[in-house]
Structures are given as C-alpha cells and as structure tokens.
Amino acid sequence: MRPPHITTLALSSLCLLAACGGGGGGGGSQSARPSADIQFPPQASLTDANTIAVRGTVKKPGKVAELLVAGVPAVSPDSWKTWSANVPLALGSNELKVEMRNVEGNLIGDDESVSVERQDVVLGNCTGLAMGDPGDGNAWWVDADRSRLIEIDLASGARTATTIIQGPFEFSTGIETPGDPVFDGSRNRLYVPDKGRIHAVSVDTGVRTEFCSQMGFNTILNIDYDLGADYLISLERTGFPFFDTEVYRVNTDTGARQQLVAYNSQAGEGIPASRISLSADLGFATLASSSEIHMLVLQDGTMASFGAVPLTAIRDVIYSQADGWISILDGEEGLSRFGWWNQTFEALHPLDEMPSSLTLSVGNAQGEYFATDDALDAVYHIDMASGAANVIARSAMGSGPSLERMTAETEFRGERLAVDESRNCVYSIASDGTRAEFAKDGLIASPRTLLALGDTLYVGCSQGGRVVQLDPNGNQSLLTDGVADLANLRDLASGPDGDKLVALCSSQMVEIDISSGFTRTICAAGDGMGPDFRNAEQVNVHPELRVAYVTSAGAYGSDEGQVHMVILDSGFRVLLAGEDPDLGSFGAGVAVSRPRGLAFQEGTSSLLVAAGEAGGGAMSLYSLDLTSLVRMEMSSATLGQGPLLDVPGSLEREASTGNLFMTGTTEGAQLVIDPISGDRVIASR
Known part of the structure; x- marks a missing residue:
C-alpha cells in the first residue's frame, strides 16, 4: 500500500510550478507601431517535416487586423497578443516572414523572419x-x-x-x-x-x-560481401578471458558459419584487426588494425604481413579489384593507398574536411571514393582527378566544431553554451547554430553538466570529483577537486538558499558550499531514506519548498527508470514515477521509459520529462502531474513533427519563449521543442 504522506508531498509541490510561472505584464499604449516576435521556431533551424507550427507574440497589437506567416493566415485567441500558424515547408531553405496588416489591408508594424531548412530525411x-x-x-x-x-x-x-x-x-x-x-x-x-x-x-x-547469430560472446567487428563468390566474411572478437580474433565464412543462403582462422593477438599470433576487406578473386582478405595490414589466405587460413605502412590511426581498408591497390582511410593522415605487390605507399588526400572519418568505399570511376564521417554524420565524395572532397549528404545546422558527446547545455549571460564530455570543451552556440570554443582543457576533464549562476558558470566533471568555475571570459578556477563524494557526478543545481550547489551523482546527492568547496551528503543509496536512485541523470530544485526532483535512467537490466522527489533538509526520497521493488508502481499514463532530462512546466502542476530508450525513435517528452502522478505525452514519434534524438540528454526551459532545449548526446545536437504543438527542430548540430 502506498504511504499516505506521498500524496501530501506531491500536492505541496503545486507551489513549485506556480513559483516558476511568469506574472502578467502591465498595460501600455496601443498607439505605437506593433512589433511581431517569432518564439518558435528559433532564428535558424533544421527539420524533415512537411509543415511546422509557428508561434509568436505581438507587442502593441491594437491596429493589427490580420497576421500572415509566409503568406499563411495566423490565428489568435487574444487579439494578436499571441498567435500561431501551421506553415507548409518546401525542400531546402524556407524564409518564414511575418506580415501584419490593418483593417484597410495595409502592411503595418515591424516584422520578423526566421529560416527553416527542410531536408527530405534528417540523417x-x-x-x-x-x-x-x-x-x-x-x-x-x-x-x-x-x-x-x-x-x-x-x-x-x-x-x-x-x-x-x-x-x-x-x-x-x-x-x-x-x-x-x-x-x-x-x-x-x-x-x-x-x-x-x-x-x-x-x-x-x-x-x-x-x-545469423554467433555462438558464445563474440562481437562482430566488421563484415564484407563478395558478389561473385556469394558469401559473407565476418571478423569477430571473443570475450573474456581470451579476446581471440576469429574470421568466419558465412553462407548467404543458410547463415551457416565456417571458421577460417582463430588467433590471439596478445600472444603475438597476429594483429588486433578491426577491419576486413575481401579480394575473393585472388583468394585472400585484407585485415587491418590501427597501424598494420595483413593478408589472410582464405583457403588455408594462413596470414602474412603486407609490409609496413606509416600510419597509426587506420579506420578502414578497401581492396580495389580494378587496380589491385589497397585503399586506406586513416583518422590522422586521410586517404592513401598501398601496392602490396611492389610495397609502394602513396598519400592521396589529407581529408582535412573530415574531423572524424569512419568508413571508405570505392566508386565506379578511377580515383573516385566515398567516405563517411561519424562526427559530422556525413557522406563525402572524393575525386582524385580534381582533388576535391565534397559533401553529398549531411544533416548539419550551423558551422564550427562538431560535438561528439553533448551531455548538457544552458544559457549563460544571454548566450547558450553546451558541453562536450569527450573533448573536454565548453562551446558557445549562436542563434544561427554556429559553434565556437568557449573554454577547453585546462582544469576541464570529462565535463558532464553546466550550471549558470550570475557571472559564474559551474562545470561539473563526471570524473575526479571536480567542479570548475568559469568567468564570462572563460577563465578557469577550481571549486572542488578529488572529492570522493562527487564520483560519477551527473548534474548540478542551485541550492534553495543560493549559497550552495546541489550535486547529483549516479546514486547519491551532495551539497557543495560555494564559498569553501566543503561538501555534505544529502542522501545516498542504502541510507534507508526512501527508494534509491538508479543511474541518476538530472536534478532541479524548488527553493521555496526546499525539495529537489531527480530523474533516474534505471539500472542495467531494469525495464524502466524513475522520477524522485527529495526533501533537501532530511534526504527523504519519494517516488513519483516508476517501479519500487517494495512499494510497487507509482503513477499512470504513458511509459516512464528512461527518464533523463527534467524541467518545470510554467503555470501548471507538472514536471516535464525527456526520456527514451536508445534506438528505434523512442524519444519522448511527457508531463508528470504532481497531484495525480499521471504522465501525458507532449512530443514523440506520434505527437508533433520533426527530428527525434536517439538518447536525450539534458532538458531546459527557456524563460523568454517557453521553448524546451534538449541535448542529443550521441548526435551532438541541440533540439528545440515547441511545448504547445510538440514540433521539434534542430538548432545546432
């Protein structure tokens, strides 16, 4: 049976969202020129939807009789103080310009426009x-x-x-x-x-x-197919404790597997290969590690080195049956080729355009290649005759460095900033999606989260118990370092009194004194103060109620995550959504899924939760009503339009527009969601 105090605590949380709501504005003169403002979508964005819900406001709308967006009439519930329009999009760039007219049909006021690029498919x-x-x-x-x-x-x-x-x-x-x-x-x-x-x-x-499925715990590293011989070849690595390298021939009719060779590279029996390319007409396959290339004779499984190559970051190899060369894609040196019959190595193209090249394919024409980049999520065409490497397909928004693992973003002194955990960098993101380095390396190591308070930006690092302080110029200083209680730091929030930070770690919550850096554990797994966090992700604090709300993505092997409420003064925890092993399920409505991002919903008794299993377009945004604990979907594959993220990261509400900013961890993307329609656009990627 559910403890009776849970409902009382949830009801008391109504104050939370009332406190976050905006107050009504005062009246003003309506004689001045009206001025339109587009609140969604942002200034520049990317989508794959056929239409988009445009939303905005008008200052001093007294003389406005009609408002159009890209020629589409808008509707308004309050005499044009607020308005919306559903606008069709053409492939390519779309300028969505607002025009206001008076009762005579004349254009009046100050207009605004935004740009939306529509792609047929966002990669x-x-x-x-x-x-x-x-x-x-x-x-x-x-x-x-x-x-x-x-x-x-x-x-x-x-x-x-x-x-x-x-x-x-x-x-x-x-x-x-x-x-x-x-x-x-x-x-x-x-x-x-x-x-x-x-x-x-x-x-x-x-x-x-x-x-087909391998036996045991093998991981398939790479495969190749030969049309003439009509079979697959599979390069695999066994699991603990041996980590052997194995190569199999796979029958394409039945899926039956035949082992060709097995060896242990740690024992010096061969190279730790990660790529394989067939040359079945000659009876061998090419194996490549990061710095070596070997020949595998398919008939008897014997191996031999092709010879030394001056490379240390090989990503892919392709044997070209047309000319007999082995083409090599290297993460540092770009494109090169190797003639195994005469031991000739030739550099072809540096591929400076590609920061993180991944795979290589040979085209039909002589000297033609196609390469992919996993940081840019792009396909490039490389023409050796002209020396050009041009983008064929890419779903980018804005210029500048690409983020590899974008775990959080926030607004700092009117500028949006994002953190890249893999590159030890904080980036600024302009309104057109352009990215630039704000602070990098130095004290910043494995940065996971950002918190802006006044003129200080706090960077929480997932490793080393470290919190770094940045000033408006990006200068760095330490608040904490080497604090064991801050291991696996996930998120930071401002404490209820303004003089402390609330640090969320994977299984506990810690208070940090801003002036001294001293820490105090608020709650921890196994303390008997309520359901434990299971892979906690994000925290938001309500200062008046002195409570925090926490998302937990769930333990490995569990079906779903959880949403908690924590009383900061006592550390007592209450489950608001998810499954408790002792007390049963809490809440009702749409699936809890894997909650990660968390924000307050203005003017309601609800929290907003960003969740989703990895893969399959399972990302969702739902509201969690704190009085009834009912979850209602707001944006998903079936509600709202536009791109979906694989794994949503942080979630933050922009006060000026009400838009929700969500980070795409693996895509390195900034997604903006309209809370009214559920439509989604990429603002930076």
Missing part, C-alpha cells in the same frame, strides 16, 4: 555506408536510432527513408548497435552487423530478419 548517427551495385549510383545508410533504412542518391544527395519492420515470423530484437553494413545485389538486401548478430534487411520493403 541519424553514422555507422557506415553500404554501396549499391556498380552503375546504380546509390547507397544505403542504416538509421537504427529511428528504425529506418535511408537510400542516398550519390549524384544529387537526395534521400528516401524506409521504415525497418520485423518479418512476419521474426521474434528477435531489432537492430540495436549496428556496424558498417554491406549490400547483396543478388537478393536486394543489406547485411547489418550488430554486436553478436547479423541482420538481413530488404532494401525494397524494409523487412528485417536475424540472418
């Missing part, structure tokens, strides 16, 4: 490119984040998406962590490696079946 995370048959001029991109197969026209960059669906008698789980796919033209399907499995996906229908 998900790059895992590689499967080239179609020679001469067809197409390739396929597997978007496991949204369960889609994307066909790309290599000449125009045009894209079409097909939803990946289960076969009629297929009961295996869907694609989770795809690797570099390959195309089988005789069967018109892709083979997609996925941890220890290989999926077959029809490029015509999107139907997926599990083609």
Whole structure:
C-alpha cells in the first residue's frame, strides 16, 4: 500500500510550478507601431517535416487586423497578443516572414523572419555506408536510432527513408548497435552487423530478419560481401578471458558459419584487426588494425604481413579489384593507398574536411571514393582527378566544431553554451547554430553538466570529483577537486538558499558550499531514506519548498527508470514515477521509459520529462502531474513533427519563449521543442 504522506508531498509541490510561472505584464499604449516576435521556431533551424507550427507574440497589437506567416493566415485567441500558424515547408531553405496588416489591408508594424531548412530525411548517427551495385549510383545508410533504412542518391544527395519492420515470423530484437553494413545485389538486401548478430534487411520493403547469430560472446567487428563468390566474411572478437580474433565464412543462403582462422593477438599470433576487406578473386582478405595490414589466405587460413605502412590511426581498408591497390582511410593522415605487390605507399588526400572519418568505399570511376564521417554524420565524395572532397549528404545546422558527446547545455549571460564530455570543451552556440570554443582543457576533464549562476558558470566533471568555475571570459578556477563524494557526478543545481550547489551523482546527492568547496551528503543509496536512485541523470530544485526532483535512467537490466522527489533538509526520497521493488508502481499514463532530462512546466502542476530508450525513435517528452502522478505525452514519434534524438540528454526551459532545449548526446545536437504543438527542430548540430 502506498504511504499516505506521498500524496501530501506531491500536492505541496503545486507551489513549485506556480513559483516558476511568469506574472502578467502591465498595460501600455496601443498607439505605437506593433512589433511581431517569432518564439518558435528559433532564428535558424533544421527539420524533415512537411509543415511546422509557428508561434509568436505581438507587442502593441491594437491596429493589427490580420497576421500572415509566409503568406499563411495566423490565428489568435487574444487579439494578436499571441498567435500561431501551421506553415507548409518546401525542400531546402524556407524564409518564414511575418506580415501584419490593418483593417484597410495595409502592411503595418515591424516584422520578423526566421529560416527553416527542410531536408527530405534528417540523417541519424553514422555507422557506415553500404554501396549499391556498380552503375546504380546509390547507397544505403542504416538509421537504427529511428528504425529506418535511408537510400542516398550519390549524384544529387537526395534521400528516401524506409521504415525497418520485423518479418512476419521474426521474434528477435531489432537492430540495436549496428556496424558498417554491406549490400547483396543478388537478393536486394543489406547485411547489418550488430554486436553478436547479423541482420538481413530488404532494401525494397524494409523487412528485417536475424540472418545469423554467433555462438558464445563474440562481437562482430566488421563484415564484407563478395558478389561473385556469394558469401559473407565476418571478423569477430571473443570475450573474456581470451579476446581471440576469429574470421568466419558465412553462407548467404543458410547463415551457416565456417571458421577460417582463430588467433590471439596478445600472444603475438597476429594483429588486433578491426577491419576486413575481401579480394575473393585472388583468394585472400585484407585485415587491418590501427597501424598494420595483413593478408589472410582464405583457403588455408594462413596470414602474412603486407609490409609496413606509416600510419597509426587506420579506420578502414578497401581492396580495389580494378587496380589491385589497397585503399586506406586513416583518422590522422586521410586517404592513401598501398601496392602490396611492389610495397609502394602513396598519400592521396589529407581529408582535412573530415574531423572524424569512419568508413571508405570505392566508386565506379578511377580515383573516385566515398567516405563517411561519424562526427559530422556525413557522406563525402572524393575525386582524385580534381582533388576535391565534397559533401553529398549531411544533416548539419550551423558551422564550427562538431560535438561528439553533448551531455548538457544552458544559457549563460544571454548566450547558450553546451558541453562536450569527450573533448573536454565548453562551446558557445549562436542563434544561427554556429559553434565556437568557449573554454577547453585546462582544469576541464570529462565535463558532464553546466550550471549558470550570475557571472559564474559551474562545470561539473563526471570524473575526479571536480567542479570548475568559469568567468564570462572563460577563465578557469577550481571549486572542488578529488572529492570522493562527487564520483560519477551527473548534474548540478542551485541550492534553495543560493549559497550552495546541489550535486547529483549516479546514486547519491551532495551539497557543495560555494564559498569553501566543503561538501555534505544529502542522501545516498542504502541510507534507508526512501527508494534509491538508479543511474541518476538530472536534478532541479524548488527553493521555496526546499525539495529537489531527480530523474533516474534505471539500472542495467531494469525495464524502466524513475522520477524522485527529495526533501533537501532530511534526504527523504519519494517516488513519483516508476517501479519500487517494495512499494510497487507509482503513477499512470504513458511509459516512464528512461527518464533523463527534467524541467518545470510554467503555470501548471507538472514536471516535464525527456526520456527514451536508445534506438528505434523512442524519444519522448511527457508531463508528470504532481497531484495525480499521471504522465501525458507532449512530443514523440506520434505527437508533433520533426527530428527525434536517439538518447536525450539534458532538458531546459527557456524563460523568454517557453521553448524546451534538449541535448542529443550521441548526435551532438541541440533540439528545440515547441511545448504547445510538440514540433521539434534542430538548432545546432
């Protein structure tokens, strides 16, 4: 039975959102020129939706009789103080300009416009490119984040998406962590490696079946397909304790596997290969590690070195049957090729345009290549005749460095900032999506979260018990360092009295004194003060009630996460959403899923929660009513339009517009969500 105090505590939280709501503005003269303001979408953004819900306000709207957005009449519930319009979008750039007219039909007032780029398909995370048959001029991109197969026209960059669906008698789980796919033209399907499995996906229908599964705990590192010989080859690594490298031939009719070779690179028996390329006409395959290339004879499994190559960051290798060269993609040196018969190494192109090259494919023409970049999530065409490396397909918004792992963002002195945990950097994001370094390295190590208080930006680091302070110029100083209680720091919030920080770690909450850096544990797993956090993610504090709200993504193997309320003075915890092992399930409505981001919803008795399982377009934004504990969906694959993130990170409400800013951890993207329509756009990526 649910303890009776839980409802009382939830009801008391009504004050939370009332305190966060905005007060009514005073009256003013209506004789001045009206001025329109677009609140959603932001100044520059990217979407793949056919239409977009545009929302805005008008200052001094007294003479406004009609308002149009890109020629579409808007509607208003309050004589044009606020307005909205559903505007169709054409492929490419769309200028959404607001025009106001008086009763005579004359243009009046100060207008505003924003720019929205519409792409036919917004690309998900790059895992590689499967080239179609020679001469067809197409390739396929597997978007496991949204369960889609994307066909790309290599000449125009045009894209079409097909939803990946289960076969009629297929009961295996869907694609989770795809690797570099390959195309089988005789069967018109892709083979997609996925941890220890290989999926077959029809490029015509999107139907997926599990083609084969390895035995034991092998991880499939890379596969290749030879059309002439009609078989797959699979490069795999065994699990603990041996970590052997194994190569298998896979029958494309039955999925049966035949081991060709097994060796232990740690014992000096071969290289720790991560890539494989077939040259079946000559009877061998090319194996590549980060710095070495070996030949594997398919008939008897013998291996030999091709010779030394002056590279240390090899990402991919391709054997070209047309000219006999081995083409090499290196993360530092770019594109090169190696002639194994004469031991000739030749640098071809530095690929400075690509910060994080991933896979390489050979085109039909001499000296033509296609490469993917997993930081930019882009496909490039490389023409050695001209020396040009041009983007074919990319879903970017704004210029500047790409964020590899964007875990949080916030507003600091009127500027939006984001943190990249992988690159030890805080970036500024301009209104047009342009990114620039604000502070990098130095004291910043594994930065996870940001908190802006006045003229100080606090950077919480996930490792080392460290919180770094930044001034408006990006100068760094330490608040804490080496504090054991701050291990696995996830988020920071301002304490209720303004002189302390509330630090959320994966399983506990800690108070940090701003003046001294001293810490005090508020609550911790196993303290008997309520349900424990399970992989806590984000915290928000209500100062008047002296409570904090916490999202937990859930423990490994659990079905869902949780949302908690914590009384800061006592550390007592109350479950608001999710499953408690002793007290049962709390709340009702849409799935709790994996809660990560958390924000207050203005003028209501609800919290806003960003959640989602990785993969499959499962991202959602829902409201959690604190009186009834009912969860209602606000934006998802079926509600609202626009791109979905794979794994949502932080969630923050912008006070001036009401828009919700969400970070896309793996995409390095800033997503902006309209809280009214649920429409979504990418503001920076």
